[in-house]
Amino acid sequence: MATNAAFAEIATLAGDPARAGMLHALMDGRALTASELAGAASITPQTASGHLSKLAAGGLLVVEKQGRHRYHRLASPAVARMLESIMQVAADQVSRRKPVVTGPRDxxxxxxxxxxxxxxxxxxxxxxxxxxxxxxxxxxxxxxxxxxxxxxxxxxxxxxxxxxxxxxxxxxxxxxxxxxxxxxxxxxxxxxxxxxxxxxxxxxxxxxxxxxxxxxxxxxxxxxxxxxxxxxx
Amino acid sequence: MATNAAFAEIATLAGDPARAGMLHALMDGRALTASELAGAASITPQTASGHLSKLAAGGLLVVEKQGRHRYHRLASPAVARMLESIMQVAADQVSRRKPVVTGPRDxxxxxxxxxxxxxxxxxxxxxxxxxxxxxxxxxxxxxxxxxxxxxxxxxxxxxxxxxxxxxxxxxxxxxxxxxxxxxxxxxxxxxxxxxxxxxxxxxxxxxxxxxxxxxxxxxxxxxxxxxxxxxxx
DNA sequence: CCGATGTTACGGTGACGGCCGAAGCGTAGC
DNA sequence: GCTACGCTTCGGCCGTCACCGTAACATCGG
Structure with missing residues (x-):
């Protein structure tokens, strides 16, 4: 089934820790530059760039050129809802293992x-x-x-x-x-x-x-x- | 952020084609055996077994022992909603590239x-x-x-x-x-x-x-x- | 025109993970 | 007990992919 491969592709895109960090940073709906996202994911800009092109090619992000900056934003509310739903499942697992870890910076x-x-x-x-x-x-x-x-x-x-x-x-x-x-x-x-x-x-x-x-x-x-x-x- | 790693872990679990196929097969809410799921994903039982333990460890599936069979089922409606939402995003991308491919068996x-x-x-x-x-x-x-x-x-x-x-x-x-x-x-x-x-x-x-x-x-x-x-x- | 900044392209390295063959364990039925 | 069956574990092979260094490419300011 073709839909199955597409499903796995989308999930894989969200599955990398670096990409997950960037998507997480974009969850507030604003548009961020590649450098900002690189900082959010703690990777070098050139690595971030590669990830961002993949995310854009996969349709999770839309890119807006503005001078020498390129602003990246979640492609649609559907993507945001997908991320939300994954976070909910992830939160279930986290809380199931550890009582609750309240980070000081969180x-x-x-x-x-x-x-x-x-x-x-x-x-x-x-x-x-x-x-x-x-x-x-x-x-x-x-x-x-x-x-x-x-x-x-x-x-x-x-x-x-x-x-x-x-x-x-x-x-x-x-x-x-x-x-x-x-x-x-x-x-x-x-x-x-x-x-x-x-x-x-x-x-x-x-x-x-x-x-x-x-x-x-x-x-x-x-x-x-x-x-x-x-x-x- | 700990939640970020958990997020990536869940998405990675769903991101493998074989695992995606099994999750897809479980989307009807019923419980299936490891062999049935191996068939659904077109892989050998031992490979499926590894995937299924990971999915269970990740909290996406719950396992029910019954004699020499082990029935696997989606862990919760939240997991089902997550899969749905990923499918929606994936469907968007598929339809954006190809007009629409209606498989005869679909x-x-x-x-x-x-x-x-x-x-x-x-x-x-x-x-x-x-x-x-x-x-x-x-x-x-x-x-x-x-x-x-x-x-x-x-x-x-x-x-x-x-x-x-x-x-x-x-x-x-x-x-x-x-x-x-x-x-x-x-x-x-x-x-x-x-x-x-x-x-x-x-x-x-x-x-x-x-x-x-x-x-x-x-x-x-x-x-x-x-x-x-x-x-x- | 020239440097500074942000971004992309390429090549090499390393590691993680999927896959299957073979063997081990437990349950069901005779 | 023995055999059949379902499932799991282990070991090794191999492909894939993230990562960074270096370098080239655009854009903006002076």
Whole structure:
């Protein structure tokens, strides 16, 4: 079967430690240069270049030329979802072997980070918990919906959660995404992306240098407390 | 980062052609013996044995001893979803290069097959289309819901689509799954699994020997025509 | 035009891993 | 017990691929 070979090819591309590191670094949805990715994967630029051409040839990345820089980005949300799903399975195995190894440098990542286009980490899970507790969304392991209460909340915040809305406004769709550090679902999908964008735009959170981690601003601390009852550290 | 190594390990496990073939064969959710899997991957039993121990050690498979047979099965729905998501990315690349290569022996698979625990192929997509057209479900690329009309339909059929139902019966949750052969979403999640189980239990479809393909019975042909307006060949 | 920077191409080296043949172990049936 | 069968382990062969050094190629700034 031809699909079988293609499957193995894609998985092999993701299977190399160096390439995995680069894909991991691109999971925040931004575009990075070959040198930045080389640093992220701890390899030389020329080795990274080879990997990147393979990833691009395999359709996992798209490349954007801009002067003497070449920006690399995940090719599609489908690729991001694939990486997420692999991380979930990997997280299962890790936690099964070791109780939990909280790296000191991972603290920021575990506290709050972006996951392609939405929020993850303790902050992401807390937000989802708050929305569920206040009956603004409902989540199962497979799917999620926004309730009428949720619709009014997001309207009030001015969050445009859908380009084309389904038939009923009370039935906005969203998607759960298992958090690899918290091991509980956070909010993904179109609504998760819109919420994350709103947090960034409003200055509630800020990206930390070149990582996926984000920090909560003073303004954000107040907003999360007032709107969602979340105390951020 | 430790998670990075674990990620690469999982992806590498899925990346070998032989292992990919075995995982592919296990995608229907059943448990197969080492010999059957060796045949599916076209390798000798001793080679298969090595692969299977690695897959089990990596947590992708669980093994069940039964006499002198050892049955291998996907470890969890999360693993199945991971494989699905890789197939989706792989399908994108395949179709991008070649117009579409319909293997003669794949005909049955493309017509109707199981995808871990739900229906896929032309039949699966047609079912989803019918449910959408009749406003019994709504699907986006991320999520889906069952409408009130859908609830009454599944109640009438006696399909128990959820163990614990969410607050409102009119808002049952389901999940879309991009079909790799049809390239359009079909119905997955708890509802998809329940619907597939009902089709099997009612004798509407039957598994074809040891493959993922299913055939529509005469009884099923009538049921699909009457209930969903689908003409099966 | 010239150096600096970012990126790609090539060749050689080393190691990891898949593959099979042969042999060892456990279970089932006679 | 003995034989048949399924499965696993071991040993050695071989191909593949990641890696880096060196070098060539583009682009930007001066």
């Amino acid at each position: 603290r920021a990542l575990r506290a709050a980070r972006t996951c392609y286009d939405h929020l993850a980490g303790h902050l992401g899970v807390s937000l989802a918990d708050s929305l569920i507790a206040n009956k603004q969304i409902e989540l199962t392991s497979d799917a999620g919906i926004v309730t009428a209460r949720g619709v009014s909340l997001f309207d009030k915040l001015g969050i445009d959660y859908a380009t084309r809305k389904p038939s009923s406004r009370a039935r906005m769709l969203c998607r759960p995404c298992l958090d690899w550090s918290e091991r509980r679902p956070h909010l993904a999908g179109a609504l998760g992306a819109a919420l994350c964008a709103h947090c960034l735009k409003s200055g509630w959170i800020r990206r930390i240098d070149g990582t996926r981690a984000v920090s909560v601003t003073t303004k954000g601390r107040g907003a999360f407390r007032d709107l969602f009852g979340i105390e951020t550290v | 005909r049955a698979l493309r017509a109707a097959r199981t995808c871990y625990d739900h229906l896929a192929g032309h039949l699966g997509v047609s079912l989803a289309d019918s449910l959408i057209a009749n406003k019994q479900i709504e699907l986006t690329s991320d999520a889906g819901i069952v409408t009130a009309r859908g609830v009454s339909l599944f109640d009438k059929l006696g399909i128990d689509y959820a163990t614990r139902k969410p607050s409102s019966r009119a808002r049952m949750l389901c999940r879309p799954c991009l079909d790799w052969s049809e390239r359009r979403p079909h119905l997955a999640g708890a509802l998809g699994a329940a619907l597939c189980a009902h089709c099997l239990k009612s004798g509407w479809i039957r598994r074809i020997d040891g493959t993922r393909a299913v055939s529509v019975t005469t009884k099923g042909r009538g049921a699909f025509r009457d209930l969903f307006g689908i003409e099966t060949v």
